[in-house]
Amino acid sequence: MKALFAIRCSSSSVGFTYLLSKPVLPSSRNRLFLPDKAFFFCRGTFGTRVDGLSAARSVPPTLLTAEKEEAKAVLALFLKNQGVSKSVASRTANKSDVFIDHLISRLHSVHKSRYLVGRELTTLEIRDALIPYLESLHEEHGNVLVDVVENFPDPPVKDKPAAAALPAIPPPEVPLSSKKLKAVSRVSEIGPAGDLPPHILYLIDLGLDLEKIKVITRKFPAFAYYSLEGKIKPIVEFLIDLGIPKANLPVILTKRPQLCGISLSENIIPTMRFLEDLGVDKAQWAKVIYRFPALLTYSRQKVESTVEFLSEMGVSADSIGKILTRAPNIISYSVEDKLRPTAVYFRSLHVDVGILLFRSPSTFGLSIEANLKPITEFFLGKGYTQEEIGIMISRYGALYSFSLEDNLIPKWEFFLTMDYSKDELVKFPQYFGYSLEHRIKPRYALVREYGVRLLLNQILSLSRSNFDKALEKKLMIMTKKKTL
Numbered sequence: 001m002k003a004l005f006a007i008r009c010s011s012s013s014v015g016f017t018y019l020l021s022k023p024v025l026p027s028s029r030n031r032l033f034l035p036d037k038a039f040f041f042c043r044g045t046f047g048t049r050v051d052g053l054s055a056a057r058s059v060p061p062t063l064l065t066a067e068k069e070e071a072k073a074v075l076a077l078f079l080k081n082q083g084v085s086k087s088v089a090s091r092t093a094n095k096s097d098v099f100i101d102h103l104i105s106r107l108h109s110v111h112k113s114r115y116l117v118g119r120e121l122t123t124l125e126i127r128d129a130l131i132p133y134l135e136s137l138h139e140e141h142g143n144v145l146v147d148v149v150e151n152f153p154d155p156p157v158k159d160k161p162a163a164a165a166l167p168a169i170p171p172p173e174v175p176l177s178s179k180k181l182k183a184v185s186r187v188s189e190i191g192p193a194g195d196l197p198p199h200i201l202y203l204i205d206l207g208l209d210l211e212k213i214k215v216i217t218r219k220f221p222a223f224a225y226y227s228l229e230g231k232i233k234p235i236v237e238f239l240i241d242l243g244i245p246k247a248n249l250p251v252i253l254t255k256r257p258q259l260c261g262i263s264l265s266e267n268i269i270p271t272m273r274f275l276e277d278l279g280v281d282k283a284q285w286a287k288v289i290y291r292f293p294a295l296l297t298y299s300r301q302k303v304e305s306t307v308e309f310l311s312e313m314g315v316s317a318d319s320i321g322k323i324l325t326r327a328p329n330i331i332s333y334s335v336e337d338k339l340r341p342t343a344v345y346f347r348s349l350h351v352d353v354g355i356l357l358f359r360s361p362s363t364f365g366l367s368i369e370a371n372l373k374p375i376t377e378f379f380l381g382k383g384y385t386q387e388e389i390g391i392m393i394s395r396y397g398a399l400y401s402f403s404l405e406d407n408l409i410p411k412w413e414f415f416l417t418m419d420y421s422k423d424e425l426v427k428f429p430q431y432f433g434y435s436l437e438h439r440i441k442p443r444y445a446l447v448r449e450y451g452v453r454l455l456l457n458q459i460l461s462l463s464r465s466n467f468d469k470a471l472e473k474k475l476m477i478m479t480k481k482k483t484l
Helices: 048-059 062-083 086-095 097-111 112-116 123-153 179-187 198-206 210-219 219-226 228-241 244-253 257-261 264-277 282-291 291-297 300-312 317-326 328-332 335-347 353-359 362-367 368-380 386-395 397-401 402-417 423-427 429-432 436-450 457-460 464-483
Strands: 002-011 014-023 038-040
Touching: 038 317, 062 086, 062 097, 062 123, 062 179, 086 123, 086 317, 097 123, 179 210, 179 219, 198 210, 198 228, 198 244, 210 219, 210 244, 210 282, 219 257, 228 244, 228 257, 228 264, 228 429, 228 436, 244 257, 244 282, 244 291, 257 291, 257 436, 264 282, 264 291, 264 300, 282 291, 282 317, 282 328, 291 328, 291 436, 300 317, 300 328, 300 335, 317 328, 317 353, 317 362, 335 353, 335 368, 353 362, 353 386, 362 397, 362 429, 368 397, 386 423, 386 429, 397 429, 402 429, 423 429, 423 457, 436 457, 436 464
Parallel strands: none
Antiparallel strands: 002 014, 014 038
C-alpha cells in the first residue's frame, strides 16, 4: 500500500511542501522517509496538490504534452517580461521539467472541475491560471527566480548573486529540445493507412505545406497536439464565416497558431464583442484579424490599459475605435515601456500626441534611440527648429518611419536642387513619402520644362490628369501676363 505524505518545511523566508510517495510499512509509523520523488510547492497545501495529481493522472497523454508546452510558453514569456534575455528565458523553460510538472499540477488543481467533465483548457485559461502564481513567486524571490525554477524542487541558494540568475552575457542558443523534436515528428507521422495525421491533412488542404507546419510547431509545439474537430476546424470555419478568404488563413495561422487553442464561446467571441463596444468596426473584422490575429488572444486587461492610455492622451472614444480597426497591433505595445515614453518624447517636440496617435499609431512602435532620435537630429542638423520638426511630424506621422539612408537623405539632397525654401517641407512633409525616381524627379522635370512654378504639394499630390491641368492653367496665366 502506498500513501502520500505532506511535509511542511521552512528555509528563511521560503516555504516548501513536499509530497512523498513511499511504501508504508507497519514499523514505519514513526519514521520519515526521504523522497524518491518529491514535488516542491511554494506555500502549497496538501489537499489541493493531491487533487491536482489525481487530475493529472486522468488527462490524456497528448493533452498533457500540449499543456506542458503551453506552460513553458507562459513561463518563458513571464521571465522575458521580468528582464531576462530571450535565450535565457527559453533555456530555463525548456530545461526545468520538474517545475513545469509542478505548474501543470497547480493548473489541474485550479481547474479540477473542467477535467472531471472532460473539457480542455484554452490558452488564455492556462495563462490566467499561471501568471498570478508566477507573479507571487517573483515577489517572493525577485532576481533569483530563475534559480528557483531551474533548481526546483531544491530551495534557492540564499546568498547566490543575482548575476548568476540573470547573466550579463547569455549562453549560446540551445539546440532544438527533445520535446520540440517530438512535436515536429508528430506532425509528419505516417499512420497505418499511409497518411499524415488528419489535422495535418486538413491544414495542408487549407494551403499550409508540411514545412510551414513544422516551422510553426518548432516555435509553438502545442500546435502539434491540437485536435482537428475540437480546436482547429471550429476556428477555421469561424474565420471563414467572418469573411476571411481561405487563401488568407495560412498567413493568420502562421502568425498566431495560438488561436486554435482558444475557446470561441468563452474567449474569442466575448473579446470581439468587447472590442466592438470600444468602437472596432464589426464590418472590418476580416481585415483586422488578417492584419493582427494576435488581437484576439490578448486579455481584456491588456486591451483596457491601452484604451485608457489613448484616452489619457486626448484621443476621443470614436477615434479609439478607428485606431483599433486600422492599427490593431497597437495593443501589443507596452503602455509603460513603449507608448508612454514615446509620447513623452514627441511632446518634447511640441507634438499633439493625441492627433499623432490617430494619424500614425504605428509610429509609437518605433525605437526612440534607433529610429526617432536619429531623424530628429537629422532635421536639426539641416537648420530646422524643434517646433518646426514637431509641425512636420504632426502633419505627416509616417515621417519617422522612413530610413535615413534610403529615403530621407537622397530626397533631401534632391530637394536642395529644387527652387524651394526649406520652409516648404514644413508645409508639406509628405514630400518624403513619394517615390524619388517615379514621382518627384519626373514631375519636377515637367515643371521646369514648362517654365512654370507650382507649390510642392501641387506637383506631388495631384493626380496625373489634374497635374497636367495645373501645368496648362499656370502656363496660360503666364502667357497672358507676357502679352499685356
